[in-house]
Amino acid sequence: MRVSKNPEDRKTEILNAAEMLFTAKGYSETTVNDILREVGIAKGTFYYYFQSKEEVMDAIVQRFIDKGVEAAKAIAADPSLKATEKLFQIIMGQRPDADGQKEQMIEELHQVNNPEMHQKSLVETILQLTPVLTEVIEQGIREGVFQTPYPKETVEFLLVSSQFLLDEGIFQWEPQEQIQKVLALTHIIETTLGAERGSFAYILGMYNNEKEGKSDE
Amino acid sequence: MRVSKNPEDRKTEILNAAEMLFTAKGYSETTVNDILREVGIAKGTFYYYFQSKEEVMDAIVQRFIDKGVEAAKAIAADPSLKATEKLFQIIMGQRPDADGQKEQMIEELHQVNNPEMHQKSLVETILQLTPVLTEVIEQGIREGVFQTPYPKETVEFLLVSSQFLLDEGIFQWEPQEQIQKVLALTHIIETTLGAERGSFAYILGMYNNEKEGKSDE
DNA sequence: GTCTATAAGCGGATAGAC
DNA sequence: GTCTATCCGCTTATAGAC
Known part of the structure; x- marks a missing residue:
């Protein structure tokens, strides 16, 4: 038939x-x-x-990334957020009140045992997120909270290092190491963007609470 | 027979x-x-x-990385070099007076069209280079030229971004973009390590001369 | 333990008929 | 647009020689 x-x-x-x-x-x-x-x-x-099985994978990755980038754009466009908050949320892949279904998909796709798909997804994400975040940084520069001669390149460096280094599929860190790296990244974000020391400290607190399970339950 | x-x-x-x-x-x-x-x-x-064709690939990559790490260790152990010089040479993968044969091998291996091998090689390199470079940074801190609360993590951050972002197989940048990124990376190295502004400028000059063909010939 | 030879299975990809 | 048949390369299995 x-x-x-x-x-x-x-x-x-x-x-x-x-x-x-x-x-x-x-x-x-x-x-x-x-x-x-x-x-x-x-x-x-x-x-x-x-044309190939791989092309199918590419299409799936693309479909998936589009959703993530949309979420990032939504954060970037939110007028109620400060530049520091936008930045941290996007880099850490945190979407506090986005619908929870997407998060599950991210989890699943991250765990798919396929380095090739994984890498492509990270690279595409970085490329598409760069202009969005660069705009956020330039907003921050105008607001006087950031300061750097290389906004775009700094964004790329921060995205690459956070996406690859903190990715559980690429490096396998112990939970404690992971925490240490998030602390360090926070410090590095501050210094590379010329932000005031501690600008991200309070946001970091929120991040840790979510990750380690709530203490007030 | x-x-x-x-x-x-x-x-x-x-x-x-x-x-x-x-x-x-x-x-x-x-x-x-x-x-x-x-x-x-x-x-x-x-x-x-x-066990498989892929296992052969892995072994080749491993062999290749070992050489690179050895070269880095040699640089790190060279008492005639300052910490800044060691750092920049290792991160940029520059071996000014090492035998030129290795460089060719890098080129070739980079062009092998296999993302998985590629990623493994980068990850392995980063993991093995981290302790070597961390020691260099700590030397620099003792010498008073560097200053950071997270020496190891900063090294990881710099290695990941330089290895992945500047890798021609992962991102395809235009030559001009590439130059811009090296400039930015230099600035980022300085700020994240709390080095004096311009510490790497003269080394950078050397790097550019090599890349763009000699002007004095 | 090291090696040859051969065949067969499996999965990705292509050609060409309908 | 869809199908069947077929090819090609990685891998496994087998049986036996040094």
Whole structure:
């Protein structure tokens, strides 16, 4: 039986099935045949829509990143937040009151055992987040709380180091080391941006409380 | 005809052949059969020594990193160099008077089209370089030229950002952007380490001269 | 323990018929 | 657009020689 569908729908169908399988079993453990079975199509159809299994992964990553960048843009556009708060929230990937569903997806995708997908996702995120954050820094410079001759490059350096160094899939730090690194990063953010010492200290307190479980329950 | 060899020699033989082929044709374009033909062994022998083609890749990367770390240790141990010089040379991967053969190997390995190998190599390098550089920083602190409450973490931060951000295989920057990033990194090194502004300026001059071709020829 | 030879399985990718 | 058939490369298995 041959069923023709709207190309976009078919593509989305494949992506959804693949995403489910990739997150459940991992990328390399998922075969193209698995995807075919799940969607109910033949191999030729799959390769009509995607050039390779990897291209499917790329599309999923892209879909996923778009959501994260949107969240960051929302934070950046929030007029009630100070530049320091925006910065810290975006860099730490903290979205205090965003809907919780996305967070789960991030968790899952991070744990997918696939260095390649992982790296691509980090790189794309950094590239897309850079202009957003640079704008925040320049806002901070105008407000007089930040000061640096290299706003864009500093953002890139901070993003790269926080995304890669604090990523649990790339480096495996002990919980204690992780805390130490967040402390250090806070200090480094302050110094590289020429912010007043302690600008991020109170935000850091919030971050730690969330991570270590609430003490007031 | 059967030839028995010292296991270590055999292993090295396979690694050498594989490294040559990987750098010549790329990892995925090199088949296990290619390696067998080159070394002159049977398939069973290959899989007797290595569990997979990827394991061969890992071993090559490891061999390669060990050399780089040795070079860094040599720089760190050189009593004629100041802490600032040691730091900059190691972070920029500059070995001014080391034998030039290694540099070529770096180029080649960087171009092998394999993100996973690449990432592993960077992570390993960072992990092994951290203690070496941390010692240099602490030397600098004792000498009074550096000042930071987080020497180790700052080293990690600088290594991660320089290794990943300046890596041509991960981000593809225009030459001009690349230069801008090196300038910014220099500034960031100075501020994060609490060094005097301009401490690295003269070293930076050396770096640029080398990269852009000599003007006095 | 080291090595050869061969065959077969599996998964990604392609060609070409419908 | 969709399918079936097929290829190619990594990997495993087997059986046996030195």
